[in-house]
Amino acid sequence: MSSARARALHRRRRVVNLLGLGAATLATLFGLVWLVWILGTTLWNGAGAFDAKLFTEMTPPPGEAGGLLNAIVGSAIIIALGIAFGTPVGVMAGTHLAEYAHGTALAEVIRFVNDILLSAPSIVIGLFVYALVVQPTGHFSGWAGGVALALVMLPVVVRTSDETMRLVPATLREAALALGAPKWRMIVRVVWPAARTGIVTGILLGIARISGETAPLLFTALNNQYWTVNPANPMANIPVVIFQFALSPYDQWHSLAWAGALLMTLVVLVLSVGARAALRRRG
Amino acid sequence: MSATTQQTLPPPARRRSRGAAGDTGFRVLAGTAALLVLILLGATAAAMFWGGLPALRAFGWHFFVGVEWDPVAKRFAALVPIYGTLVTSAIAMLIAVPVSFGIAVFLTEVAPTWVRGPVAAAIELLAGVPSIIYGMWGLFVFVPFMADYVDPFLDAALGPLPVIGALFSGPPMGIGMLTAGIILAIMVIPFVSAVMRDVFTLVPPSLRESAFALGATRWEVVRGVVLPYTRTAVVGGIFLGLGRALGETMAVTFVLGNAHDFSISLLAPGNSIAAAIANEFTEADSDIYRQSLIALGFLLFVVTFVVLAAAKLMLLRMARREGT
Amino acid sequence: MRFTRHLLALALGCALSVGTAQAQQITGAGSTFVYPVLSKWSADYARKTGVQVNYQSIGSGGGIAQIKAGTVDFGASDAPLKPADLTQAGLAQFPLVIGGVVPVVNLPGVKPGDLKLSGPVLADIFLGRIKEWNDPAIAKLNPALKLPAMHIGVVHRSDGSGTTFNFVNYLSKVSPQWKDRVGEGTSVSWPTGVGGKGNEGVAAYVERLKGSIGYVEYAYVIQNKMKWTMMENAAGKFVRPSAESFQAAAASADWAHAQDFYLVMTNAPGADAYPIAATVFILAYKQPKDPARAKTALDFFRYALQMGQETAKSLDYVPFPAPVVQQIEAYWHANIHAQ
Numbered sequence: 015m016s017s018a019r020a021r022a023l024h025r026r027r028r029v030v031n032l033l034g035l036g037a038a039t040l041a042t043l044f045g046l047v048w049l050v051w052i053l054g055t056t057l058w059n060g061a062g063a064f065d066a067k068l069f070t071e072m073t074p075p076p077g078e079a080g081g082l083l084n085a086i087v088g089s090a091i092i093i094a095l096g097i098a099f100g101t102p103v104g105v106m107a108g109t110h111l112a113e114y115a116h117g118t119a120l121a122e123v124i125r126f127v128n129d130i131l132l133s134a135p136s137i138v139i140g141l142f143v144y145a146l147v148v149q150p151t152g153h154f155s156g157w158a159g160g161v162a163l164a165l166v167m168l169p170v171v172v173r174t175s176d177e178t179m180r181l182v183p184a185t186l187r188e189a190a191l192a193l194g195a196p197k198w199r200m201i202v203r204v205v206w207p208a209a210r211t212g213i214v215t216g217i218l219l220g221i222a223r224i225s226g227e228t229a230p231l232l233f234t235a236l237n238n239q240y241w242t243v244n245p246a247n248p249m250a251n252i253p254v255v256i257f258q259f260a261l262s263p264y265d266q267w268h269s270l271a272w273a274g275a276l277l278m279t280l281v282v283l284v285l286s287v288g289a290r291a292a293l294r295r296r297g
Numbered sequence: 298m299s300a301t302t303q304q305t306l307p308p309p310a311r312r313r314s315r316g317a318a319g320d321t322g323f324r325v326l327a328g329t330a331a332l333l334v335l336i337l338l339g340a341t342a343a344a345m346f347w348g349g350l351p352a353l354r355a356f357g358w359h360f361f362v363g364v365e366w367d368p369v370a371k372r373f374a375a376l377v378p379i380y381g382t383l384v385t386s387a388i389a390m391l392i393a394v395p396v397s398f399g400i401a402v403f404l405t406e407v408a409p410t411w412v413r414g415p416v417a418a419a420i421e422l423l424a425g426v427p428s429i430i431y432g433m434w435g436l437f438v439f440v441p442f443m444a445d446y447v448d449p450f451l452d453a454a455l456g457p458l459p460v461i462g463a464l465f466s467g468p469p470m471g472i473g474m475l476t477a478g479i480i481l482a483i484m485v486i487p488f489v490s491a492v493m494r495d496v497f498t499l500v501p502p503s504l505r506e507s508a509f510a511l512g513a514t515r516w517e518v519v520r521g522v523v524l525p526y527t528r529t530a531v532v533g534g535i536f537l538g539l540g541r542a543l544g545e546t547m548a549v550t551f552v553l554g555n556a557h558d559f560s561i562s563l564l565a566p567g568n569s570i571a572a573a574i575a576n577e578f579t580e581a582d583s584d585i586y587r588q589s590l591i592a593l594g595f596l597l598f599v600v601t602f603v604v605l606a607a608a609k610l611m612l613l614r615m616a617r618r619e620g621t
Numbered sequence: 622m623r624f625t626r627h628l629l630a631l632a633l634g635c636a637l638s639v640g641t642a643q644a645q646q647i648t649g650a651g652s653t654f655v656y657p658v659l660s661k662w663s664a665d666y667a668r669k670t671g672v673q674v675n676y677q678s679i680g681s682g683g684g685i686a687q688i689k690a691g692t693v694d695f696g697a698s699d700a701p702l703k704p705a706d707l708t709q710a711g712l713a714q715f716p717l718v719i720g721g722v723v724p725v726v727n728l729p730g731v732k733p734g735d736l737k738l739s740g741p742v743l744a745d746i747f748l749g750r751i752k753e754w755n756d757p758a759i760a761k762l763n764p765a766l767k768l769p770a771m772h773i774g775v776v777h778r779s780d781g782s783g784t785t786f787n788f789v790n791y792l793s794k795v796s797p798q799w800k801d802r803v804g805e806g807t808s809v810s811w812p813t814g815v816g817g818k819g820n821e822g823v824a825a826y827v828e829r830l831k832g833s834i835g836y837v838e839y840a841y842v843i844q845n846k847m848k849w850t851m852m853e854n855a856a857g858k859f860v861r862p863s864a865e866s867f868q869a870a871a872a873s874a875d876w877a878h879a880q881d882f883y884l885v886m887t888n889a890p891g892a893d894a895y896p897i898a899a900t901v902f903i904l905a906y907k908q909p910k911d912p913a914r915a916k917t918a919l920d921f922f923r924y925a926l927q928m929g930q931e932t933a934k935s936l937d938y939v940p941f942p943a944p945v946v947q948q949i950e951a952y953w954h955a956n957i958h959a960q
Contacts, residue, residue: 041399106330132540226427282425555779579680580781
């Protein structure tokens with residue numbers, strides 16, 4: 015190979031490198047533009063009602079001042095229930111797929127069903143939980159809302175934890191087993207920590223997905239104009255409040271809806287930044 | 298394997314027995330969770346099937362290929378929402394996959410370390426915006442933007458072309474499948490890019506470093522090492538996004554126009570399966586109407602099934618060609 | 622996993638806190654249209670009596686389905702159920718409050734109330750038979766207006782809705798072609814136009830598209846200062862949408878002879894009646910599982926019908942006149958077994 019050709023090849027490789035990485039940077043900017051645009055709209059519209067009252071007063075009827083306290087607390091409880099039901103099952107199922115059932119036909123079936131259910135319209139899951147919980151108990155409840163949200167986040171958690179655990183190098187596993195660790199300790203002490211970021215991302219994506227979901231709550235938790243922390247009652251929650259207020263004719267309800275959206279977005283931000291920071295400190 | 302290890306290196310007896318019991322317990326727990334997932338999610342699908350069966354019986358194969366949707370005459374057929382679902386999701390993935398890939402590459406290869414955290418958090422934030430806000434933003438901000446700038450441009454630039462022109466003609470209203478597809482893309486990007494970024498960081502450093510040591514550029518490392526190593530997981534991330542795009546309801550209902558007449562143009566109002574269910578379910582006033590909407594939900598499963606099966610086949614063929 | 626443990630603890634804490642001061646609470650669900658006024662009444666009533674009436678808008682169809690499934694104490698619907706259906710489900714039905722559906726337009730140079738329309742013309746526009754604003758049929762109703770040669774853009778609801786039900790019910794009454802080709806329902810197969818999600822979506826599209834016409838609830842017209850139209854009523858008079866013309870429609874409707882108040886108030890006969898007035902109906906069990914809760918609900922509705930009139934008016938709804946309220950209370954007495 016002549017040195018001129020080598021140099022030309024070298025230059026071409028460098029150009030391709032720059033083009034590729036430049037395109038990646040542009041893609042990131044493209045993503046950030048939307049973020050700024052949408053967040054800017056939310057901030058602009060939500061800042062007006064984003065004050066102390068938002069956290070201290072109940073959802074008001076039209077024509078009165080108020081906040082979202084009951085909805086904030088209700089949402090926190092329902093989402094916590096969703097996480098409490100969904101995360102352990104999801105991570106354990108992912109563990110089963112990646113560690114125990116790897117390569118079996120059953121695992122493939124479960125993966126396939128899981129993938130299909132990623133696209134189940136959330137209203138459909140709401141209707142399923144309605145038939146499963148609301149109809150037998152005879153009333154809407156926070157419990158039902160939690161179950162519905164768990165079902166919405168479950169496929170996301172299963173998918174991501176399965177994927178990331180499978181990417182943990184086999185050498186790590188073998189090293190742990192060679193040291194005499196039983197398989198379950200190997201999974202808990204070696205595989206989970208190695209796949210930690212991915213699992214946490216899955217859980218965070220799951221939380222992000224359920225925190226804004228209106229449809230599965232409409233027929234399960236319903237909503238509540240009043241204060242309640244008892245999940246046996248219909249429970250207030252931010253998404254349904256946003257939905258109802260945003261589609262109403264009243265300006266003051268509109269600004270509360272935007273403020274609720276802003277709050278929810280901020281919570282997801284704090285959660286994802288916080289979880290990542292905590293991971294980094296421990297790791 | 299653990300048995301042989303224990304024979305050669307006998308640990309204290311109490312610990313061994315606890316380990317074995319723990320192993321069985323853990324295994325059963327994980328298996329139960331997996332089975333529970335299968336049962337719960339399978340039951341959802343089955344419930345949809347039984348719920349929609351009367352409509353499928355009543356309308357037969359015509360339900361899949363007909364275009365009329367008449368709640369008054371109680372005649373339902375689903376071609377328009379099927380078409381809209383596929384087209385909007387395709388537009389969304391056409392935009393979201395390359396952009397997400399770019400973001401993941403930027404975050405793992407290009408950006409200085411101090412930039413990575415904030416940018417990753419910012420992109421993830423897009424996933425936290427409630428979908429009704431995407432809808433409201435779409436209706437009040439993005440639709441006017443499309444109507445004033447993008448649609449007229451597309452109509453003028455591409456409208457006169459043969460074949461493609463049909464896709465980009467029509468009055469510039471700003472609503473329609475293109476707008477919906479773009480908004481879906483924005484909603485899907487954080488999901489796809491987060492998974493891609495996470496699996497990119499899981500590539501063993503030794504692999505990447507040996508490629509660098511051979512003189513590979515960063516781009517070549519991404520193409521030649523990172524992408525092949527993570528391919529199935531990347532495809533998994535894309536499915537995650539596709540699933541979201543196919544099933545997303547609230548945002549789409551605001552910008553899609555929800556017309557039940559068939560139109561080939563991307564600038565014309567369309568419909569999607571999820572949007573039709575969300576729009577009409579709470580007010581459906583006859584049994585067959587409700588059953589038809591549930592059948593639509595089941596249809597979404599079928600559409601997803603076909604799309605997934607096609608993708609899996611493609612993956613298999615790709616793997617065979619590479620002889621791995 | 623410590624995170625998960627905290628969450629579990631929180632969840633358990635919630636479950637155990639059942640005993641905290643729980644005022645009596647009843648639940649209702651249904652019509653989106655009535656949601657603002659019901660939540661206002663509820664807040665006022667809770668302040669007065671401590672009884673909490675939790676009403677949630679899930680759509681009229683949802684309200685009917687939920688009361689039939691027995692998951693709520695009452696349902697609310699913009700469309701009445703037929704007496705036969707009520708009997709079959711063991712339900713009672715009574716009207717609660719009135720509103721109106723108003724055609725709104727976006728025409729350059731046309732101010733609110735300038736444009737006059739009749740039922741048949743409105744039907745022809747939504748059928749796509751009248752395509753231009755300077756059509757002779759429109760010009761005939763508006764001799765004083767100079768209407769442009771502009772294409773009419775039709776905007777309708779994309780979601781199923783009680784607003785649509787009342788609107789197309791009216792069109793079916795005044796136009797045989799509409800009745801034949803489209804008919805009535807909470808959603809229909811629209812011959813033309815684009816669909817907006819909710820009143821909000823229709824209002825946004827009408828404001829955006831020049832030459833468009835749509836229909837929204839009265840409160841939206843007022844709150845968003847939209848260009849409403851005068852409508853010709855059954856007596857041949859042009860009336861503006863207002864509390865007075867809605868009330869005139871309610872007064873001229875023959876409630877006394879409507880079994881279970883099964884009556885859709887569109888195209889009401891009164892001289893000053895607005896033709897597309899809409900009624901919200903409440904559905905409750907005749908033999909409730911828990912008569913005490915049923916009584917709580919009826920007490921609340923008695924308060925709403927008798928004392929909540931000013932509240933309703935302040936939110937652009939119209940309360941029922943006293944004679945109808947008396948009929949409603951007599952109906953309760955005869956039909957609902959609440960203690």
